Amino acid sequence: MTDEQFLQWLQSPSAVRMVLIEAQVNVAGQEVTRYIASRPYVTGPAEVPANTEYLPLATGGLAFTEQVSLTGEAGLSGGDIELDNGDGALDGWLGDVWRNRAIKAWTGDPSWPRADFRLVFDGIIDDVGSSSRETINLVLRDKLQRLNTPITEAKLGGTSQNKDAILPIPFGECHNVTPLLLNPANLEYGFLGPVEWFINDEARTSGKPVPTEIDLVTGRFKLPINPLANAVTTSVQGDNVGGYAPRIAPLVQRIATGYGKAADRFTVADLDLANLAAFDAAHPQMVGLYIADRTNQAQAIQQLAASVGAQALMSRTGQLRLVQIALPALGVPVEIGPDQMLEHSLRPVQRLPVAAAVKIAFDRNYTVQASLATSIPPVHADLYAAEWLTETVVDEAVRARYRLTDDPVQVETCLKSRADAHAEAVRRLAMNKVPRTIYELDGEPELMMLELGQPVLLRDARFGLQDGLPGVVVLLSRYWLTGRVTVGVLV
Numbered sequence: 001m002t003d004e005q006f007l008q009w010l011q012s013p014s015a016v017r018m019v020l021i022e023a024q025v026n027v028a029g030q031e032v033t034r035y036i037a038s039r040p041y042v043t044g045p046a047e048v049p050a051n052t053e054y055l056p057l058a059t060g061g062l063a064f065t066e067q068v069s070l071t072g073e074a075g076l077s078g079g080d081i082e083l084d085n086g087d088g089a090l091d092g093w094l095g096d097v098w099r100n101r102a103i104k105a106w107t108g109d110p111s112w113p114r115a116d117f118r119l120v121f122d123g124i125i126d127d128v129g130s131s132s133r134e135t136i137n138l139v140l141r142d143k144l145q146r147l148n149t150p151i152t153e154a155k156l157g158g159t160s161q162n163k164d165a166i167l168p169i170p171f172g173e174c175h176n177v178t179p180l181l182l183n184p185a186n187l188e189y190g191f192l193g194p195v196e197w198f199i200n201d202e203a204r205t206s207g208k209p210v211p212t213e214i215d216l217v218t219g220r221f222k223l224p225i226n227p228l229a230n231a232v233t234t235s236v237q238g239d240n241v242g243g244y245a246p247r248i249a250p251l252v253q254r255i256a257t258g259y260g261k262a263a264d265r266f267t268v269a270d271l272d273l274a275n276l277a278a279f280d281a282a283h284p285q286m287v288g289l290y291i292a293d294r295t296n297q298a299q300a301i302q303q304l305a306a307s308v309g310a311q312a313l314m315s316r317t318g319q320l321r322l323v324q325i326a327l328p329a330l331g332v333p334v335e336i337g338p339d340q341m342l343e344h345s346l347r348p349v350q351r352l353p354v355a356a357a358v359k360i361a362f363d364r365n366y367t368v369q370a371s372l373a374t375s376i377p378p379v380h381a382d383l384y385a386a387e388w389l390t391e392t393v394v395d396e397a398v399r400a401r402y403r404l405t406d407d408p409v410q411v412e413t414c415l416k417s418r419a420d421a422h423a424e425a426v427r428r429l430a431m432n433k434v435p436r437t438i439y440e441l442d443g444e445p446e447l448m449m450l451e452l453g454q455p456v457l458l459r460d461a462r463f464g465l466q467d468g469l470p471g472v473v474v475l476l477s478r479y480w481l482t483g484r485v486t487v488g489v490l491v
Contacts, residue, residue, distance in 0.1 A: 010445035026097035122318025147297035167192040170238025172246035172288035190220030196237035196244040205230035249280035287414040307413035323453030345442035356399035361388035445483035
């Protein structure tokens with residue numbers, strides 16, 4: 001079935017819609033797949049899966065909501081599936097282990113062969129529950145839930161005082177970090193694995209450079225003399241497995257596929273490689289992120305993405321994407337007008353505050369050292385005493401008009417250079433110095449094909465939208481059985 005044929009089916013008022021669900025579950029220690037549907041459905045002998053009955057148990061829910069965070073923090077989308085348990089036949093399912101198991105859903109027509117059904121959800125079961133005596137509910141999350149686990153839990157081990165310490169990992173270029181003392185006997189310090197370079201081939205004690213014996217393959221170095229009570233720091237270009245790439249998209253891919261629990265790591269199939277390549281081309285800024293604790297993968301990925309006002313999201317088919325919320329958004333906009341929405345369904349739901357200034361914090365100093373009493377130049381000592389460098393951009397006309405402060409809240413990023421911080425501050429100010437509104441609408445079935453971050457042209461007879469205004473999709477609530485969708489658009 002072609003995309004055009006599927007779209008025609010979505011738009012047809014006579015379409016008979018159903019959903020097929022394949023859910024993984026652990027039953028008495030064995031991993032099995034349960035086949036569920038909203039109507040009776042049996043596959044044929046030549047289909048995949050062959051000769052399989054999908055039990056018609058799904059009666060409610062069958063919806064999933066995705067939303068972009070406009071503040072940059074990590075977030076997981078969610079939904080649920082309600083199963084009929086009026087006769088108690090599914091009571092035993094409550095004792096099975098559903099948590100963190102894969103689940104997929106397809107939509108189509110009961111008359112279609114299995115291969116023509118379209119994947120509409122690829123995610124994770126958060127847990128199983130029961131909202132009433134007659135139902136069982138599967139709570140859904142997107143696949144980012146798999147990355148809600150520490151990047152590393154690898155400890156030094158041995159018998160030294162640091163035996164229970166997490167081995168730190170530098171991603172990209174990290175300034176003035178405190179490496180872990182690995183071996184007090186030979187004054188060996190370092191990180192979890194190989195690194196690209198110890199900047200200037202040196203370490204420092206209380207800010208003063210000292211010669212070091214460096215091993216990039218192991219990510220370690222040795223000091224020739226005991227630092228005594230002086231703090232040992234270094235600046236490092238970090239993790240280089242697969243090639244050193246201190247940019248957002250490659251680091252996101254590396255963290256998602258190379259770290260965390262082996263069973264939950266993403267594979268290439270879980271990545272939207274075209275999206276990541278396009279994002280990397282558009283955002284070549286150098287970044288750095290130092291992990292010295294149990295920071296989880298999703299949090300680290302969102303920190304990197306938020307440095308340029310972007311967010312890591314899962315597509316409706318379960319692939320990791322990076323989306324920058326910008327206006328106008330990149331790409332060819334989809335028109336959303338009266339023909340694409342239910343009559344009178346468009347409504348403003350949120351008015352965003354106007355900003356007259358943006359303050360970007362960059363090039364983090366990971367080991368703040370105040371009042372260094374060594375022979376380093378005073379200007380260097382001042383840099384070691386500050387955690388962040390900052391860049392502020394102000395629009396005086398907007399500040400005066402809206403009577404706003406020009407001392408904005410600091411936005412902490414992983415950016416390294418002042419030029420990149422300035423450019424990001426200018427970009428954010430240009431977007432936020434004018435009034436912005438989020439509108440929601442109830443869309444016709446064809447809008448189910450939208451993705452978060454997609455550019456649109458929003459047109460309506462109300463709210464000054466008569467000639468259409470560029471917007472970006474920030475919310476999608478898809479209702480798989482009815483073919484309806486609620487769309488949130490930032491304009």
